[in-house]
Amino acid sequence: MRTIGVEKPRISPLRLEGLPEADDAPIRAHGDYDGRHFGPRDVSGDDLAGVSFLECALDGWTAHDTRLRDASFAQTRIENLNAPVLRADRASLRNVEIHRSRFGSADLSDTRLEQLVVSASKLGWVNFRSARLRDVVFRDCTFDELDLTGADVSRMAFEDCTAGKLTLARSSVRHLDLRGLRFDGLDGPEGLRGAVLSSPQLAAMAGMFAEHFGIRVDD
Numbered sequence: 001m002r003t004i005g006v007e008k009p010r011i012s013p014l015r016l017e018g019l020p021e022a023d024d025a026p027i028r029a030h031g032d033y034d035g036r037h038f039g040p041r042d043v044s045g046d047d048l049a050g051v052s053f054l055e056c057a058l059d060g061w062t063a064h065d066t067r068l069r070d071a072s073f074a075q076t077r078i079e080n081l082n083a084p085v086l087r088a089d090r091a092s093l094r095n096v097e098i099h100r101s102r103f104g105s106a107d108l109s110d111t112r113l114e115q116l117v118v119s120a121s122k123l124g125w126v127n128f129r130s131a132r133l134r135d136v137v138f139r140d141c142t143f144d145e146l147d148l149t150g151a152d153v154s155r156m157a158f159e160d161c162t163a164g165k166l167t168l169a170r171s172s173v174r175h176l177d178l179r180g181l182r183f184d185g186l187d188g189p190e191g192l193r194g195a196v197l198s199s200p201q202l203a204a205m206a207g208m209f210a211e212h213f214g215i216r217v218d219d
Helices: 199-204 206-212
Strands: 032-034 052-054 057-059 072-079 082-087 092-099 102-107 112-119 122-127 132-139 142-147 152-159 161-167 172-177 181-187
Touching: none
Parallel strands: 032 052, 052 072, 057 072, 072 092, 082 102, 092 112, 102 122, 112 132, 122 142, 132 152, 142 161, 152 172, 161 181
Antiparallel strands: none
């Protein structure tokens, strides 16, 4: 069997053992937070633009309509996050893990993502328009819609994931492994150039390709 030349995402493990507990002081916009464990808290409606977390663990947060524009997360683990509406455009995530979380509508447009792992999470509409994604893995996740319009993607993979709709219009992809993503609809099939599909996926999309390219099939 011929080996498919697709590069896997390059993920460095997080080591966050023994973090001291953060105090109960409110999180502030443009604040810098290093080396702390933040337990459950509600930041719904807060403006946290420009906030920075380095080598932190965030567990059990509620972040409905929280504004995280230009926020930075590096070497940080996020667990059990509930965010029905999240505004995190132009944010930066580097070496970040997100586990067992739930997003409704997440605006992550113009973000810069590097070494990101998202697992066991339910994601509604995720907007990665014009984002730059490097070394990203989604594992055991469900999406209502995954929007990668105009995104620059390299080394991204899915494992046991589903999506109602995948949008790739005007995207630029390299080593995008879609074999672990089951999706019902596709917008912008031209964005698949540089992606890897399984044979069953390709067969299932035959009608979609014919319609997109104006091909009439007549037996």
